[in-house]
Each structure stands twice: as structure tokens, then as C-alpha cells.
Amino acid sequence: DIVLTQSPGTLSLSPGERATLSCRASQTVRSSSLALAWYQQKPGQAPRLLIYGASSRATGIPDRFSGSGSGTDFTLTISRLEPEDFAVYYCQQYASSPLTFGGGTKVEI
């Protein structure tokens, strides 16, 4: 199984600041498709897809969200935090079975 380790566990920031979230894989995520996704989850809601293919924004996602990385190291960057961005963020690899998620990073005010 590919284990995804997210850091930090909690990120305390203010609106307007930049957030940098890390996701490290225990094995190389298949390079042919960079099958790494990022989700945002708010309390009581289902996760929302932000990024797929490591760096492609999903439909309707603002351009302040960006993804980067390859191999085993991936990053989600939120350029300027808006009040609605305070949530938990998960990375996921869908390159190989079983599909796996990271443990999450909570972005708090």
C-alpha cells in the first residue's frame, strides 16, 4: 500500500496569509498520470475535490489553490487564505490499489 503522510497536522494562519500543505508518499506515485488529488472538507460535509493529477484544478476551484509535486513529494498551496478556506485538507493517491488518503491537515484561524 502507498502510505501518504501529511504535514503539518495543524496549520494556524490568518486570512490573507499563504498556506503550504505537504503530502509525502511512501512509494513513487505513478508518473504517467501523477494520480494525486487534494480535497477540502468542512464539518458535516463531504470532501470536495480541489486538485487532481497533482496540479490540475477541478471545475469551479478558485485559482488561489494550486498543486505541485511529483514522485513522492506533493504540495497544496493556498496563495491567500479566505475565511471559507479554513477546513481540513486531505491528499489521496489513486494510482494504485488500494486507493489511500493522507491523515489530513487542519487549517485553522
Next chain:
Amino acid sequence: QVQLQESGPRLVKPSETLSLTCTVSGGSISGYYWNWIRQPPGGGLEWIGYIHYTGSTNYNPSLKSRVTISMETSRNQYSLKLSFVTAADTAVYYCAREGASDIWGQGTMVTVST
């Protein structure tokens, strides 16, 4: 637009079988992979398995011996059965489309308890 809705019993007794259905509306079930994913209270996300519209399935090895995912194309539905449940199976269960899941159901909380 495509929407997913989970349905099924919210309370299941230990050792019994959890059964949930996901109804796909606003679009066809054909052409995609369809997942079941769960999240225990206060916990992270766990992929249970998926079914392809052709009927092929893939399960998480940690649950494989207890999981069956099936599809009823004519009804635009797919289903999850998880047998011999314990309290550790208490979670919010989500259905979701594709590997990078762009569409999710709202989730349904299933509690395993006597």
C-alpha cells in the same frame, strides 16, 4: 448535474450485514468507476472499494473478505454490503465517482450497536 444519494439503515447490529445503496441522478452510471469511502467519527477517510460500470470490482484488502459491491445499471444504482460488522465499522459512508472523486454523496452515518 450529476448527484449521488446514499440510502439504507442507519443502525446495524454487531455481526450483521450493513447494506447501502447509492442512487445516481442527473446522469448515467455508465463510463465511470463508482466508489464507497467511509470516515469514522473524528477520523480520516478510508477507501472501501469501487465498481466499474462494466461490473469489475476492486476492494481494499483490509476489508475484502467482508465487502461486496454490486451495480444495477437499469436503476442507475450501486450498492455496498459489509458483513460481520463491529463497532469499528461505525462511520459516515460516502459514495463517490471516479478515482479523483469529483462528485460525492452527502454521506450517511451508520452506527453499529445493539
